[in-house]
Amino acid sequence: MFYRESGDFKTSYSADQQTFPIRLDRHVVYGILAFAFLVVPFLINDYWEKSVLLPFLVWAMAALGLNILTGFCGQVSLGTGGFMAVGAYACYKLMVAFPWLNMFIVVILAGLITAMVGVVFGLPSLRIKGFYLAVATLASQFFLVWLFNKVPWFYNYSASGMISAPERTLFGIPVTGAEAPPWMTYLFCLTLVTIFAFIAHNLVRGRIGRSWMAIRDMDIAAEIIGVPPLKAKLSAFAVSSFYIGMSGAMLFALYLGSAEPNDSFGIAKSFLVLFMIIIGGLGSILGSFLGAAFLTLMPVLLKNIMVGWFGWPADLAAHLELLLIGALIMFFLIVEPHGLAQLWRVTKERLRLWPFPH
Amino acid sequence: MAELTQDGRKIGDILLEVKNITLAFGGVKALTNISFDIKEGEIRAIIGPNGAGKSSMLNVISGFYHPQQGEVWFRGQKRGPMRPYEVARQGIARTFQNIALFKGMSTLDNLMTGRITQMHTNILWQALWKGPAEREEIAHREKVERIIDFLGIQAIRKTPVGRLPYGLQKRVELGRALAAEAKLLLLDEPMAGMNLEEKEDMCRFILDVNEEFGTTIALIEHDMGVVMDLSDRVVVLDYGKKLADGTPNEVRNDPAVIEAYLGVGH
Numbered sequence: 125m126f127y128r129e130s131g132d133f134k135t136s137y138s139a140d141q142q143t144f145p146i147r148l149d150r151h152v153v154y155g156i157l158a159f160a161f162l163v164v165p166f167l168i169n170d171y172w173e174k175s176v177l178l179p180f181l182v183w184a185m186a187a188l189g190l191n192i193l194t195g196f197c198g199q200v201s202l203g204t205g206g207f208m209a210v211g212a213y214a215c216y217k218l219m220v221a222f223p224w225l226n227m228f229i230v231v232i233l234a235g236l237i238t239a240m241v242g243v244v245f246g247l248p249s250l251r252i253k254g255f256y257l258a259v260a261t262l263a264s265q266f267f268l269v270w271l272f273n274k275v276p277w278f279y280n281y282s283a284s285g286m287i288s289a290p291e292r293t294l295f296g297i298p299v300t301g302a303e304a305p306p307w308m309t310y311l312f313c314l315t316l317v318t319i320f321a322f323i324a325h326n327l328v329r330g331r332i333g334r335s336w337m338a339i340r341d342m343d344i345a346a347e348i349i350g351v352p353p354l355k356a357k358l359s360a361f362a363v364s365s366f367y368i369g370m371s372g373a374m375l376f377a378l379y380l381g382s383a384e385p386n387d388s389f390g391i392a393k394s395f396l397v398l399f400m401i402i403i404g405g406l407g408s409i410l411g412s413f414l415g416a417a418f419l420t421l422m423p424v425l426l427k428n429i430m431v432g433w434f435g436w437p438a439d440l441a442a443h444l445e446l447l448l449i450g451a452l453i454m455f456f457l458i459v460e461p462h463g464l465a466q467l468w469r470v471t472k473e474r475l476r477l478w479p480f481p482h
Numbered sequence: 483m484a485e486l487t488q489d490g491r492k493i494g495d496i497l498l499e500v501k502n503i504t505l506a507f508g509g510v511k512a513l514t515n516i517s518f519d520i521k522e523g524e525i526r527a528i529i530g531p532n533g534a535g536k537s538s539m540l541n542v543i544s545g546f547y548h549p550q551q552g553e554v555w556f557r558g559q560k561r562g563p564m565r566p567y568e569v570a571r572q573g574i575a576r577t578f579q580n581i582a583l584f585k586g587m588s589t590l591d592n593l594m595t596g597r598i599t600q601m602h603t604n605i606l607w608q609a610l611w612k613g614p615a616e617r618e619e620i621a622h623r624e625k626v627e628r629i630i631d632f633l634g635i636q637a638i639r640k641t642p643v644g645r646l647p648y649g650l651q652k653r654v655e656l657g658r659a660l661a662a663e664a665k666l667l668l669l670d671e672p673m674a675g676m677n678l679e680e681k682e683d684m685c686r687f688i689l690d691v692n693e694e695f696g697t698t699i700a701l702i703e704h705d706m707g708v709v710m711d712l713s714d715r716v717v718v719l720d721y722g723k724k725l726a727d728g729t730p731n732e733v734r735n736d737p738a739v740i741e742a743y744l745g746v747g748h
């Protein structure tokens with residue numbers, strides 16, 4: 125049977141604090157990771173790479189980032205698209221300026237640059253909250269997109285105003301550019317997302333995560349018991365922007381190959397990531413993945429069903445898809461306002477005590 | 483120097499002293515020229531009718547309100563302008579009149595957050611977890627578990643505090659303040675809204691904390707019986723002014739207090 129244990133039998137605090145305290149969870153997660161790293165690279169093709177796996181990984185990274193800021197620290201942001209743009213343009217400038225630089229380092233540096241920008245745009249959060257902060261971050265969204273449109277230096281004065289990723293190799297194999305094989309781009313993104321998901325988990329379960337959650341739950345009490353609000357909020361902005369910057373860099377360099385501020389990083393993207401964490405679960409690492417999976421994979425699935433199986437015209441399917449996704453979002457929010465992660469947690473709690481629920 | 487109480491506890495030097503505190507909100511004077519001290523090891527009660535300025539006084543001590551006039555001295559030093567979290571770091575912990583727990587977090591995490599002033603591993607170690615961050619976490623977890631045992635809240639360790647009944651929430655909030663291992667504990671109406679049994683438990687906890695750990699406690703309480711039982715000295719506020727200051731007996735027999743409380747002449 126699944127989840128048979130019916131009680132807390134941990135005998136040491138380190139066992140109680142481990143990443144996946146339930147043995148079955150541990151096995152499932154490690155099993156998925158082994159499959160993702162060892163099997164998928166042999167099966168992957170262009171379609172799976174570009175339509176399913178890369179978008180999922182890129183948006184999961186963005187959702188992790190926004191969830192740290194909004195879900196864990198309670199600071200609403202509508203600037204995600206803008207910060208992804210910072211990551212993408214930083215990535216582009218770094219790739220061009222230092223062609224020999226390892227792509228992992230490039231993406232991480234792009235994240236760090238975004239973190240610094242995020243801290244600057246996070247400063248208003250020290251004075252304003254809630255809707256007002258959302259509006260302030262919305263302003264940063266528009267400002268950043270405008271900036272990358274208006275200042276040609278960012279796109280190296282290219283005539284089209286677009287940036288495109290030059291070919292870079294890793295172990296002699298192209299990882300960016302048109303020649304990059306699907307398994308390479310996939311493994312690159314998977315490695316980054318896996319590492320940084322564990323890091324996010326480590327951050328939220330310790331001192332820093334608790335300082336974020338304390339600010340989220342009751343900021344005045346948090347300060348009076350010893351949480352410095354400035355440090356807590358700005359560190360959340362920094363870490364969140366770091367993740368979002370990396371996702372922007374991956375979106376541009378690995379997934380799209382070229383980008384342009386309005387289409388690739390517009391306000392729609394900010395809302396998309398916000399939807400992901402709301403549907404997946406605010407304040408949950410797993411929820412970031414579930415939300416990203418839901419909103420990237422569901423459209424693909426619906427399209428395949430409607431166009432592929434039923435043979436409906438593509439434009440009709442596209443409209444129906446939007447309707448269906450909207451309806452599903454509402455359905456999930458009504459059934460479980462705390463998101464898919466909570467739905468999963470509740471089901472698990474029931475299973476763990478089964479068959480004696482009391 | 484040290485005096486002994488009747489039950490044999492040691493009362494030491496002055497730990498905290500407020501001098502001539504005046505605090506106004508716009509035109510409303512919440513506190514007028516208030517001075518009193520809190521000695522090391524004692525249980526000090528602050529009483530007075532609603533709106534007397536008791537909570538405001540604690541907020542001044544916490545550094546949350548900044549008085550227009552007056553000084554706060556802590557451990558023999560005059561305190562400059564300070565943010566509340568800096569005050570907490572100096573060793574002052576507190577609970578609130580309206581429960582101010584972190585609702586989305588478990589009991590355990592609330593208590594661990596109470597220790598935040600003493601946790602220091604940097605963000606890079608935290609990201610790695612294995613090593614200093616985990617060791618620090620376990621060391622603090624052990625301290626927190628002792629408080630959990632002391633308060634008898636083992637069963638709700640992993641429960642999100644938002645789901646707990648009122649009385650237990652008050653207890654968890656006390657636990658969070660205790661977790662700080664502060665020099666001075668400020669309790670704002672720790673027994674408000676509790677039934678008799680819960681009140682007795684809370685009294686027991688307060689006395690035990692004071693006796694076992696020698697923690698100095700300043701508490702606001704309405705129940706005069708409780709105040710008389712618990713406290714070594716009482717300061718009485720009324721309309722932001724200090725009415726009386728002394729042992730429970732002295733205060734009880736003070737004509738000004740009797741008048742304010744019993745409304746002599748009305």
Ligand SMILES: Nc1ncnc2c1ncn2[C@@H]1O[C@H](COP(=O)(O)OP(=O)(O)O)[C@@H](O)[C@H]1O
Pocket residue numbers: 507510511512530531532533534535536537538539
């Ligand atoms: N933040 C504030 N803004 C305006 N007035 C306040 C504030 N805090 C307290 N007061 C006023 O100060 C007076 C004392 O309040 P308080 O200290 O809460 O009294 P107590 O705790 O003794 O019941 C009241 O008149 C109250 O309205």
Ligand SMILES: [Mg+2]
Pocket residue numbers: 536537538579
């Ligand atoms: Mg009060």
